[in-house]
Amino acid sequence: MWRTLVSAVAGLLVLFVGSLAFNAASGQSRWPGPLDHVRVHPWVVLLILVPLALIGLWQTPRRTQAPPTPFAYRLPPRNTHFTGRDATLRELRQRLTSMNDVAMLAVHGLGGVGKTQLAVEYAYRHLSKYRFVAFVDAEHPDLVAPQFVALAGELGLTDVNSDQAIPRVYGKLLDRRPWLIIFDNGEKPGTLTHALPSGGLAGSGHVIVTTRVSGWSSRADVIDLDVFTRRESVELLVRRIPGMTAPVADRISEQLGDLPLALEQAAGYMGYNQTAPEEYLSLLTSRLEDMIGQGELADRPAVVVATLWQLSVRRLETEQPQAVRLLELCALLAPEPIPLDLFTGSPDLLNVPAGDPLAWNTTVGALAGLGLARRGDASLMLHRLVQAAIRAATPDPVLNEARVLLCRALLAAVPQDIHAEPDARPRWQKLLPHVIALTKDDPPAECAAETAVLLRRASEFLIQIGDYSVALPLCERALAIDESLGGRNAEVGFDLITLAQIHRDLGAPERARPLAERALRLHDSCLPANSPAIATDLATLARILCNLDEHSAAQPLAERALRIDEAAYGPNDPYVSFDLVALANVHVDLGDYATAVPLISRALRIREASYAPDHLYIGYVLLFQARVLHQLNDPTAPDLARRGARILDTRLGKTHPKTEEAFALVNRLR
Template identity: 25%
Template sequence: MRHGSPNFVGREEELADIHAKLQEGQGVIVCAVEGMGGVGKTELALQYATRYQQEYVARYWLSLREMGLAQAVVTLASPYLDLPEAMQSASLDEQAAWCWQNWLPQTGKLLVILDDVPKAESIPDVAMPIDPRVRVLVTTRERELNVGFESVPLDVLSEEKALELLRKIVGASKVDKELVTVKEICKTLGYLPLGIELIGEYLSKNRHLSFAKLQERLNLADESIARERKYRFYAHRGVEAAIQLSWDDISTGSQGVAMLLGLFAPVEILWELVAKIGASAEITEDELDEARGQLDSLHLIQPIDEECSFYKIHTLVRDFFRAKLSKAEENHQFRRAFVTSLIALAKEIPETPTRDLIARVAFTIPHLDMLSREMLDDIPNPEEDLTWAFIGNARFYEGQGFYALAEDPYQRCLKAMQELLGERHPSVATIINNLAGLYDSQGRYEESEPLLKQALSLRQEFLGERHPDVATIINNLAVLYSSQGRYEKAEPLYKQALALRQELLGERHPSVATSINNLAELNRLQGRYEEAEPLYKQALALYQELLGERHPYVATIINNLAGLYGSQGRYEEAEPLYKQALALRQELLGDHHPDVASSISNLAGLYYSQGRYEEAEPLLKQALALMQELLGERHPNVATIINSLALLYRSQGRYEEAEPLLKQALALMQELLGERHPNVATSIHNLAFLYSSQERYEEAEHLYVKALEIMEVLLGMEHPSTKTVRNNLQSLRDIQN
């Protein structure tokens, strides 16, 4: 939570009014009279959060200057919450609602501050935390937001309070000595807290300066500014004059750093990022350190944490810095450094970012997003680098399952690349492929397939049939078909992609390992275990060599290999691998992640296969609870675990507990996967087996026949699962005869 200014005065009545209104209703709007900036709306919210912090178990700050509420909520939550797969295809508003539901404390009140809301549409109802424990404090320049909250209009300071603020900063004796002049200065500043604080801090650093001399300088600055442009509010001209005084008081090097700061998005700024971009702009470390001290001491930037790692800049000050840069000879140099540095950081974000990387790059994302909206013309080599202005953000969100947030930069990237390069270009094909992959992850197969085919056609046209990028799309199309259970269409594409990658990239390459793993997984799904095992081992060895021992891909293959051994009854080999995969996933992804729940479920399934029911049951219940929490009640993975728990009960003779679970799992599978899918056939078979165990032969036979029909078509006559169903059906008929 951000800290307020130590110079706060003059708003005691407003603070009390806000608190009283928040006890009566959910929200309060602090709005500026006449929509004026600089009256202290944000500062008032900060002071309220600090003064009444004991009233709330948690306080969240969301700035809505550059984004809507839903995006702000999801972005803020992303380092702390793993979005469940069931929510990954939901709308952005629905994802925000899920974040609130899983973010709220169990007991006590929560304070949510929505800062600088531009319009009512920025606060959609579905993205709001509608809960009696939540209190919402909104700041805005708009007089009428019409969101059903109580309003606290905020005017400029009274003359008395303005003088009180100056006394607090520079001392009462200095103010009272030249009281008439001080009053004139306050009037020039429009009694805006921002202007008065700037003047006060300026005088604190120039103690020898009288208010009379200050007024002369302020008037000169004001006259100069008045000639340059017109202002909607006279007070803003006075504030800019105050900023100009501080500007003239700092070194040329500090002015350069200030102009660079004007390029950043209007959010909290990590100084480490400023230093990185500053080095690229040929600003020395000494200049950065000097500027940091001078700008802070004059209140032009303000630290928001005790370590001074992050700084905030008032909107009016930021606008001043940007205006100075636009006229400076450093403009091109600084903009180029800003863009190239952020593009370089975007290129470091992989397709599967770990939690540590997400935490490290999170504070870069708002600035990269602003770059993609406002600074595309400053990219030196747009044909190569323009896409990275968008892809960095898309990967950041997609890697966490925030697909609704990832879709927007991909869509904007596609439009920008088509405008730059035309409809038919290899780079355009890359973005189409990325967008198709996003839809595939969301289960939007009907939208994904034509995009993949379009991307493949484009790449083959411009790159030829034999190119790594062509192999990538062929592989992705195979993944799509495999996800749909269309194995006969997936297999030749997997083999084609693997052969191309081996030829073009060599035998030792991560993409080759991916293709080998995909082919192994397809063989396992088809029951061709002897073909799958050496492929899994080959892919695992490659990943370990190329990516290291501790990587999510490595954990996935270890888990898959354990599953293969479990299917073959090689339980002693499977168990340590399942445990190894689980430990890796917990380390890399955290305890609350769908892959972790899958690993727990897989280990439970192994114990079940060994008849270790007492060990299996608590693990299945743990995995089910975790899956339901992360993915929601209606998800194929949830249905799979419900089915596994039902099988456990059936094996223990607990038929009354097993039957409703089997029916629930089957209904979920049919709803989510369709009537003709291998997993649906398996669920039908399991229910048939239960009926057979209960001597409900007619019901069992009907289901066996239905399951066998689906499996023979989808998996083939010789698949182990098909043979199992056929044998069970024959045994049932033998019993009846």
């Protein structure tokens, strides 16, 4: 304010002094008081006051024309809880402003991932950059033109019908440049062709289309929007819910798959019901299918995760019924990549002709095209909440039938002989999550026996990679199922011996012994005396007895196991190598290292001829040989230990207990 006052005073002084100078020039002989100095030296005074006046005038605030207020048509309210997405918003702005004329960009992603919220947030952040912003609901293409009729009225166009509305609106927007139009929840590009600007119809405008449907790359630039990062998920929950801690928020986010809509819904549920975060987590863990229908959003009360994909599923039921069947099957598996050959290798799963690649590709593509699944080179993956919503909406008889078919398909797909098949490990790694997901609930009676076998074989694989804590409950469930069925002595024996191996490797030989002894008794009662299954029982029991310092009892068991497998498989079979290692363990425990060395060396030769060079079984026997040779002061022991440790590092990772134990041995042998 003082600058304005100085300017005004300076201006008045200039005028006043000018008038005095004029009067002085007119011949006045004397002026009263100090003013006479002005009469005598008027130009000096002017030279002093004029710069001051100019300075005051220069500092006077200049009036600038305010930018026109942008006009927004049907733009939803801004989400005050909008979280994250800063990098994506910057990318959105950069892409739109780097194009000439009309810039068109499609934001593509799974339902509930926050596409609409992203577009609306972009509009508010850059509202001052546009003279006109409009939001058009594009889910039903037939209703787009009537919205443009209303839009034309807002732009001052009268007597416009549906056929005229779209071109006339874009024509009017030539006077409202730059502009932004958001087409929300668009379908395929062809359904919106009539509503999108083209040619010289309108320039200097931006179009954002949010869509779940693939296929926009030929019509627009595409941003694929994924779920939140875990940091963003935790940030949203901690900010929204009093008492929410980061660890609990992390676990809730894991259960909800970091889906933004589900996180908002969870916050709404906890806020309305005053539910403690730990209690909500417990409900999510035990009743996920029910919880995705609970809670609502303040700005979208009718939208919940449970019904989010219903429209897409109804469309599939009409256009691609086999895709719905595929969706129901995938909903029972893990939210991990599902190998597509699981379905192509089991014709009973789908009524799609196995020899018709086009029909199969169309069936799989329908799920990916509608954003219900993500397709890889040879896999399909569903978000865990899409799976939960499909399970919740599918009748129990249909789900049970799907469980039976999937159980049998998985049993046919997993490697039957984990020890002898060279490619068993990578195949099991792909299928294990789906075996665990499918078998977590009580099985239908029609596939109870197959479920028990699946659980046991999964346990055997987990033993191979040293994951005993996961293997134990799976094997216990297999045993419980087989015992409940009755008349399955051989299968019960297989469960028991696998369970005994787990307890032995967990360092509990006293718990393992009665299990192995019972397995041996059952198999002796129902299998031929030379059965390889009995050899497995004998070798396992021998190693357990060694752990209990009963070496004299262990040696004949190990020797008998070796004889049975050599007769059954031949001297160079991988199963023989396990018997050789078991017998070598007996001699090592007896302190007879010289007798153990040729047994271990023979086992190593068999495995190197049967498995890939970096197979875990080779790594294990190398480390065993290194320990024994070290006792005999053999200088080759350190090299063997290093080679074995590298294999475990490659296959299991540095942090695995067996890898750490292997590198500890390497350090001791230096």
